[in-house]
Amino acid sequence: MTNLLKTDFKRIFKDKLFMIVCIIGGAFALVTPLLYKVLFSAIDAEELLGAVTSAKSIFFEAFLPGSNFGLIVPVLLSIIICKDFSFGTIRNKIIIGKSRVSIFLSMFISSATVLCATVLAHALLTLFISLIFFDYQAGQFTAGDFGYLMLSILFEMLVYIFIAALISFLSVFMKNVGLAIVMYIAINFIFTIIGSIVMVASLIAEEKNIILEFLHNINIFTSSLIGTGSSYEFKDIMYIVLTPIIGTSLFVFLGITVFKKKDIK
Amino acid sequence: MEYILRTFGLSKRYKNHYALDKACMNIQKGDIYGFVGENGSGKTTIIRLITGLISATSGSYELFGIPNKSPDILKARRKVGAIVETPSIYQNMSAYDNLKMQSAIIGINDDNKIKEALFEVGLIDLYSNPKKVGNFSLGMRQRLGIAMALLGDPEFLILDEPMNGLDPAGIVEIRELILKLNKTKSITFLISSHILTELALVATKYGIISKGRIVREITADELRHEFRRSTLIEVDNPFKLSQILPEFVKFKDISLLPNGAKIYGDTDLNILFAAIIKSGINILSVNCNDANIEDFYLSVAGGARHD
Helix, strand or coil: CHHHHHHHHHHHHHCHHHHHHHHHHHHHHHHHHHHHHHHHHHCCCHHHHHHHCCHHHHHHHHHCCCCHHHHHHHHHHHHHHHHHHHCCCHHHHHHCCCCHHHHHHHHHHHHHHHHHHHHHHHHHHHHHHHHHHCCCCCCCCCHHHHHHHHHHHHHHHHHHHHHHHHHHHHHHHHCCHHHHHHHHHHHHHHHHHHHHHHHHHHHHCCCCCHHHHHHHHHCCCCCCCCCCCCCCCHHHHHHHHHHHHHHHHHHHHHHHHHHHHCCCC | CCEEEEEEEEEEEECCEEEEEEECCEEECCCEEEEEECCCCCHHHHHHHHCCCCCCCEEEEEECCEECCCCCHHHHHCCEEEECCCCCCCCCCEHHHHHHHHHHHHCCCCHHHHHHHHHHCCCHHHCCCCCEHHHCCHHHHHHHHHHHHHCCCCCEEEEECCCCCCCHHHHHHHHHHHHHHHHHCCCEEEEEECCHHHHHCCCCEEEEEECCEEEEEEEHHHHHHHCCCEEEEEECCHHHHHHHHHHCCCHHHEEEECCEEEEECCCCHHHHHHHHHHCCCCEEEEEEECCCHHHHHHHHHHHHHCC
């Protein structure tokens, strides 16, 4: 397993696409806060800027799986993962007696680590650049805010671990980079759209609707409970933690089951 | 007799079609097993099965004496190297990087192993060459594939159509490499090919597969004996012929028939015919047969193909 992990990390880092991910991440981190600044300057409403946005909100937007970077990284990572199938190099691992379970787990762990690391690096860079132009938030930054920030980052990581499990599953299920990407983008869009519909429906509904609230809270792709307040309720934490853990476990289990039975050409 | 691979009624079905049908294959230690069959006969399917790439519909196999259902089959696979159809290499990396990756998978952290493998296949110049594998010729990729398969010091090397797409010089190099590795490192080979004449130059045993069935297994010695040059003589007095023949032909090279005899090997037929005529025997017909592996294949697989 350790050997497989070493190899998977090595091939991800050696791939040109990884370099492209880093460049895109850096560019988005720089451009996003600048765009806000330029946009509000252009409409001559800089005094509104502080009320509308903050470094904190830009930071958490950078984490959204439906955001530019949040969508690009899993797609590029899928391409890297699927290269093992398109080049046929997955055969080298099976032929020399590596178990399919460890091959899948190595694929999942390495993609989860790289995905979390790149998304976190991008979000932190976005935060640092945003702090040049904006305050972190309207009020003062307290120790409680720091704890909330750290906890939120941990929760965001759970979301991306879930996404890594999903792309690992799609990669072994499809064995084809194009199909895996199309499936991932489709799933991402569908859940983001569902999230928006649920949110609008909740706003329209005159009374609190438990089903809509539940659908809103379990939608991992909108991560609507993370980073939107200043503290977490126990009920929110349960949703935030359990949903990605259950999702990750499900896709890891499905991925292993599918991969164990899959014929490799 | 130590068996490296034995398959017992191995079958693989895709929807309604049997790609492999109750195949029984026996490869002993030290064999260079030439696996012969037409396109789509099931050669690659059996290779995929024994390398664990696909699972069998029915039947079983033993690799180094370990049954395929046993958890220890993974340990047995560590002694196997294989190229299935095309070499599995990262096209966006150099030869060295590919070998380094494969070393990491196996758990080897010794660059000398990489050097050694490249040297064995005649690609040592690529050790420090950053050229991407995607720009290599097919022959170079084939040899790099073998180098990667050699990294884990395999005892059993499976090469699926290794001569495919190679130029004549490349074919000779691969053939010499196979013979060298078999001799110096005692590596057992399973080589599938449809270039029979090439296979005949290295194989010590053959397996003929047709329509997913292994129709015959034969050692090279048996094949030579069964299909060596022969002359069939039909005469009017076979008994008298049987008394004359030992004077001119070794006893082991004579096969007596009800209407004459079959003589194997090179015999001076002029002298023999003169002696036969002189003894008053009438020669009714003479038929010379110079058979080779291709004739053997057609006689075995041809029948199966027309079933």
